Amino acid sequence: MAEKILEVKNLKQHFGSIKAVDGISFDVYEGETLGLVGESGCGKSTTGRSIIRLYDITDGEITFQGKNIHGKKSKKELKQFNKEMQMIFQDPYASLNPRMTAGEIIAEGFDIHGMYKNKKERKEKIGTLLESVGLNREHANRYAHEFSGGQRQRIGIARALSLDPSFIIADEPISALDVSIQAQVVNLLRQLQKERGLTYLFIAHDLSMVKYISDRIAVMRRGKIVELGTAEDIYNYPVHPYTKSLLSAIPLPDPISEATRTRIPYEHEEVGDDAKSHEVFPGHFVFGTDAQVKEWYTH
Amino acid sequence: MTQQIPKEKFNIVGGNHAATDQLAAKSVSFWKEVWLRFGHNKLAIVGIIILIIVAIMAIFVPIFSPYTYSQQLGVYNGPPSAKNWFGTDDLGRDVFTRVWYGARISLFIGITAAVIDLIIGVLWGSVSGLVGGRVDDIMMRIADVLTAVPYLLVVIILLVVLKPGLVPIIIALSITGWVNMARIVRGEVLSIKNQEYVLAARTLGASTAHIISKHLIPNALGAILVTMTLTIPSAIFTEAFLSFLGLGVPQPMASWGTMASDGNNAIDTAPWRLIFPAVLISITIFAFNAVGDGLRDALDPKLRK
Ligand SMILES: Nc1ncnc2c1ncn2[C@@H]1O[C@H](COP(=O)(O)OP(=O)(O)OP(=O)(O)O)[C@@H](O)[C@H]1O
Numbered sequence A: 001m002a003e004k005i006l007e008v009k010n011l012k013q014h015f016g017s018i019k020a021v022d023g024i025s026f027d028v029y030e031g032e033t034l035g036l037v038g039e040s041g042c043g044k045s046t047t048g049r050s051i052i053r054l055y056d057i058t059d060g061e062i063t064f065q066g067k068n069i070h071g072k073k074s075k076k077e078l079k080q081f082n083k084e085m086q087m088i089f090q091d092p093y094a095s096l097n098p099r100m101t102a103g104e105i106i107a108e109g110f111d112i113h114g115m116y117k118n119k120k121e122r123k124e125k126i127g128t129l130l131e132s133v134g135l136n137r138e139h140a141n142r143y144a145h146e147f148s149g150g151q152r153q154r155i156g157i158a159r160a161l162s163l164d165p166s167f168i169i170a171d172e173p174i175s176a177l178d179v180s181i182q183a184q185v186v187n188l189l190r191q192l193q194k195e196r197g198l199t200y201l202f203i204a205h206d207l208s209m210v211k212y213i214s215d216r217i218a219v220m221r222r223g224k225i226v227e228l229g230t231a232e233d234i235y236n237y238p239v240h241p242y243t244k245s246l247l248s249a250i251p252l253p254d255p256i257s258e259a260t261r262t263r264i265p266y267e268h269e270e271v272g273d274d275a276k277s278h279e280v281f282p283g284h285f286v287f288g289t290d291a292q293v294k295e296w297y298t299h
Numbered sequence B: 001m002t003q004q005i006p007k008e009k010f011n012i013v014g015g016n017h018a019a020t021d022q023l024a025a026k027s028v029s030f031w032k033e034v035w036l037r038f039g040h041n042k043l044a045i046v047g048i049i050i051l052i053i054v055a056i057m058a059i060f061v062p063i064f065s066p067y068t069y070s071q072q073l074g075v076y077n078g079p080p081s082a083k084n085w086f087g088t089d090d091l092g093r094d095v096f097t098r099v100w101y102g103a104r105i106s107l108f109i110g111i112t113a114a115v116i117d118l119i120i121g122v123l124w125g126s127v128s129g130l131v132g133g134r135v136d137d138i139m140m141r142i143a144d145v146l147t148a149v150p151y152l153l154v155v156i157i158l159l160v161v162l163k164p165g166l167v168p169i170i171i172a173l174s175i176t177g178w179v180n181m182a183r184i185v186r187g188e189v190l191s192i193k194n195q196e197y198v199l200a201a202r203t204l205g206a207s208t209a210h211i212i213s214k215h216l217i218p219n220a221l222g223a224i225l226v227t228m229t230l231t232i233p234s235a236i237f238t239e240a241f242l243s244f245l246g247l248g249v250p251q252p253m254a255s256w257g258t259m260a261s262d263g264n265n266a267i268d269t270a271p272w273r274l275i276f277p278a279v280l281i282s283i284t285i286f287a288f289n290a291v292g293d294g295l296r297d298a299l300d301p302k303l304r305k
């Protein structure tokens, strides 16, 4: 098995009385894609933003490349961290400054870190990045509003790549896009992963979106991870009723089986303090009380 | 039930996936586009033309007019004529000349008040919005308290302490005027600082100074500009209003406000003394408002009704 690049232990992120993330633990291995799935408001973005230090965490421990990354850090450590971990954002409109050109947006990272010797090298770097995400060099002088949603998302990806990171948090990078464009962007992300050996934490709000890109999947609900396992296990042998419900919500490509598909409703069961993570199968974790997990598993 | 549609029924008409995602129009920067939209707004263009004419007249009045603003010509309350286009006043001064000197004072008051609002309001609002928390609460409460103070009271107190003139009027206008700008800037800062592009900049390692200069200022500039354009006419109006209460600039200086107020006393015998400054006040206020509204629409076409 590959090395762990990220370890999240008992992460909590509370905003006043809102427990956006309430004690989650998971690992991400080098070179893999971990899908993080859950309905709107369950705390996915908060998890991503906490990991990348946009929020000061309430409690827990996050280890990245063997180092605890929260708390006070020196300027040098922070710079190193910024270069290693980057984020792709959900909204292709809000994530690009409307007053900047594509070139300026992509160059922001190396402008900040002074990573070029002269104007020519800067221009060359922008051009290479634009091409690596499937845009043209000539697009550098255009403003964000002149691009389509899919193209904007590509600019966001180029920006995330600009510092040559090893780990990328993609926060619902395709949710806001047309279905026809979604596949293109997913393919681009997969291709970049292969070329650059990237590790992804890929956030999505339904299981169909992470299907083609994830090696493992974590299902999140109300600030907790309720099930975690390989993509295969989650799709074929789901245990937690919430995961089953999410799976039943995916439309099927074949019209005959789609016509007979029924949604499994999920009724939330309150879990007490004795709920914990159970390893029902090697590498397949389910969150619940002993009794619950036993019942779900035998079902 | 579902039925299979035979493949032959489909006809591929062509079409290029890559091409659908191409760009057509020529690249235009944000401000260029704003300018183009602004240019389509007839009322705003009329406003700009009026303002340019008023400004040219105010600046070059010594060239256009053979008289000075305090020169007494010996014709008292004379009606408009070939010699005195806008007539003369009770001291025999040329109203045409005085109206453009008055424009200098009125515009000076309006613009100075707007610039003071700009400086204090932008600093106050951006610190308040950026720092947030307790500091924000306290700064906004102070602003609230200031808006509750009636400026009339402030002018009267200031006039007791200071000699009447431009200074107390401008102070009185600014003491509460900047609060509006501060609120607007704070609102902008609060919304911009949580935009994903600012979060992206932070994950890239941007300093606060970088975020302010590259993201906050360029994106808040439009709202600031509009607010400023709309502050000027309200300051001009307030100055006129103060003049009617006898709190305007002292003689022999004249603003549109003091001229209209003096003219008001002679409305039966020499109505031109009221009409010309009053018309100028009105069209200038209209022009600033038209430009400000045009700017706002041009900056955010979605807001247009
Ligand atoms: N800065 C914040 N201050 C207060 N509450 C917040 C903040 N950010 C998020 N929350 C709350 O925390 C909860 C989780 O939000 P989060 O954005 O992480 O959800 P999400 O899973 O990403 O949802 P979506 O799919 O809609 O993006 C929500 O109830 C949200 O209102």
Ligand SMILES: [Mg+2]
Pocket: A044, A045, A046, A090, A171, A172
């Ligand atoms: Mg989210």
